[in-house]
Amino acid sequence: MPPGFTAKVGRLETFTLPERVSGSVSDKAIADAMIGAWRRDGILQIGMTKSQQRVYQAASATSRRFFAQPHARKEACVDGSSYSGYIASGEEITDGVADYSEIFTVTKDLPHTDKRVAQGWPCHGPCPWLDQEMKAVMNKYMEDLAVSGEKLLxxxxxxxxxxxxxxxxxxxxxxxxxxxxxxxxxxxxxxKGKKGRGIGSHTDYGLLVIAAQDSVGGLFVRPPRDTERFSNWEKSSAGLRENEAGWVYVPPVTGTFTVFPGDMMQYMTNNFLQSTPHKVGLNVRERFAFAYFHEPNFRSVIRPLPGYNAGQSPLEGIHYGTHFTNMFLRNYPDRITTARLQEEGRYRLLESKELRDDDEPL
Structure with a gap:
């Protein structure tokens, strides 16, 4: 556990995903147990297949190669249209305080000739890769997790x-x-930041987070409590109870991913599955991790799920693209992408019919 932190050490339930979700009795048993684990612990583990372990190891090596580059090379990996690319230590803000994390963000990699980019859709644009090798390895990692994400859903x-x-x-x-x-x-x-803090407490934006960490620990989560209610789409959960008791340390377990729900899952289920607050502490060695986000279409208007509609706010649903954009504007107030988005008046495009899919859910 990172020094300076006091927390219960978590013992997470670990699951093996089926090769294909067929609706069998065993699938149903796994599904029920996973829901129980999320409602109890806020997080669970899924085992990597041998193939996934190889893909993860390649991505991990590529991550270390990228972060070992001279600062000037990393700093050049920025695009003014998207929020993809390099984020220096101290650039990301959580609850008004700089985080020490050093990040390369990958969003949908779209050329400037793409219609959505050409029309100025917020957050849409190229991913400024270091090189083609990095692009190939990271895309393979994300494509693999996209398959797992659909199985989980x-x-x-x-x-x-x-x-x-x-x-x-x-x-x-x-x-x-x-x-x-x-x-x-x-x-x-x-x-630039707060002593010992890698990333301040927060919840994530969408449906599911599938994360992986190396052998150096640092992740803490806050399990669901009936007495702790929050709605990140209405009021920021950044800094939520960051210094209070009740956090659980997630020790690294080789060959596993950790999985937890995000804001959209919480809204859709009316808090039955809560978005899991989490934070990262700095340890005595540098630490590397991945957080993959399995998300709705940018245009989606998210609505409560059948049987979970209790008139939760907002009644009109949540436009995922607006929620995503708002979170990045909040976290990166000084980024070139934020400045351009505001200067060019592109934020109001989020209200246009072309950027909104208002079909009612099943």
Whole structure:
């Protein structure tokens, strides 16, 4: 556990995903157990297949190669249209305080000739890769996790007893994205942030987070509590109870991913599955991690799931693209992408019919 932190050490339930979700009795048993684990612990583990371990190891090596580059080379990996690319330590803000994480963000990689980019859709643009090798390795990692993400959503549909497709209908051309992360060791920081804090407490934006960490621990989560209610789409959950008791340390387990729900899952289930607050502490060695986000289509208007509609706010649903954009504007107030988005008045495009899919869910 990172020094300076006091927390219960978690013992997470670990699951093996089926090769294919067929709706069998065993699938239903896994689905029910996963829902129970999320409602109890806020997080669970899924085992990597041998193939996934190889893909993860290649991505991990590529991450280390990228972060070992001279600062000037990393700093050049920025695009003014998208939020993809390099984020220096101290650039990301959580609850008004700089984080020490060093990040390469991957969002949907779209050329400037793409219609959406040419029309100025917020957050749409190229991913400024270091080189083609990095692009190939990271894309393979994300494509592999996209398959796992769809399986997880199919199992959640079974576990929630909702019609098939109630969740997966939203993820056609999903706005899946990823954060490739490096955390400095606790005595080698640049002094811009809070001592010992890698990333401040927060919840994530969409449906599911599938994360992987190396052998250096740092992740903490806050399990669901009936007495702790929050709605990140209405009021920021950044900094939520960051310094209070009740956090659980997630020790690294080789060959596993950790999985937890995001904001959209919480809204759709009316808090039955809560978006899991989490934070990262700096350890005595540098730490590397990945956070993959399995998301709705950017245009999706998210609505409560069948059987989970209790008139939760907002009644008109949540436009995922607007929620995503708002979170990045908040986290990166000084980024060139934020400045351009505001200067060019592109934010109001989010209200246009072309950027909104208002079909009612199943």
């Amino acid at each position: 199919q199992l959640i549909e079974m576990g929630l007893d909702i019609p098939t497709g109630s969740l997966t209908k939203y993820t056609a051309d999903g706005w899946h994205h990823m954060r490739v992360l490096r955390f400095p060791q606790n005595n080698r920081t640049n002094g």
